[in-house]
Amino acid sequence: MNPIKYLVVFFALIGLSLSPQANDDDLYQDLGGKAGIEAIVDGFVTEISFDQEIYPFFKDSDIGRLREKLVEQFCMLSHGPCEYSGDSMKDVHAGMHITSGQFNRTVELLQASMDKNDIPFAVQNRLIKLLAPMRPDIYHR
Ligand code: HEM
Numbered sequence: 001m002n003p004i005k006y007l008v009v010f011f012a013l014i015g016l017s018l019s020p021q022a023n024d025d026d027l028y029q030d031l032g033g034k035a036g037i038e039a040i041v042d043g044f045v046t047e048i049s050f051d052q053e054i055y056p057f058f059k060d061s062d063i064g065r066l067r068e069k070l071v072e073q074f075c076m077l078s079h080g081p082c083e084y085s086g087d088s089m090k091d092v093h094a095g096m097h098i099t100s101g102q103f104n105r106t107v108e109l110l111q112a113s114m115d116k117n118d119i120p121f122a123v124q125n126r127l128i129k130l131l132a133p134m135r136p137d138i139y140h141r
Pocket of ligand 1: 054060065066092096
């Protein structure tokens, strides 16, 4: 991964931002609405399926359900007209023993999908910033 990009992800993940936005109601539109989010999630799932370190976590998962819940989650987080109906991040990821490196790698795979879907870098970071607070529920130091 490009080191500059890595640093930006790092700062987004630790909750810092050079351009804090009080109101991010436009994010859903900036991600391309429902169709855009579906394309991002499809790409994300594809990236995961090709990743030797991350794919094993998902080998027994219902990918159809995962896709549907991720679309709902990203749609809701970006203030789109959706409600997340999946399980809590804590319950879902409990006992998986995910490391911080694997968490960061998964975020990189999401970024790779957003790159391929021509989502501008600044828009990508706005979504990633919304995922950052989930980090303590997904992996434990
Ligand atoms: C940005 C961070 C992450 C987000 C927002 C996220 C979100 C989600 C969501 C919404 C689901 C579906 C929940 C449901 O079925 O009710 C899910 C499932 C899952 N996640 Fe994550 N996740 C993240 C990071 C990770 C990481 C780092 C791993 C492992 C390396 C992981 C492994 C899994 C697995 C294996 C499932 C499927 C569980 C099953 O088969 O029931 N996730 N995640």
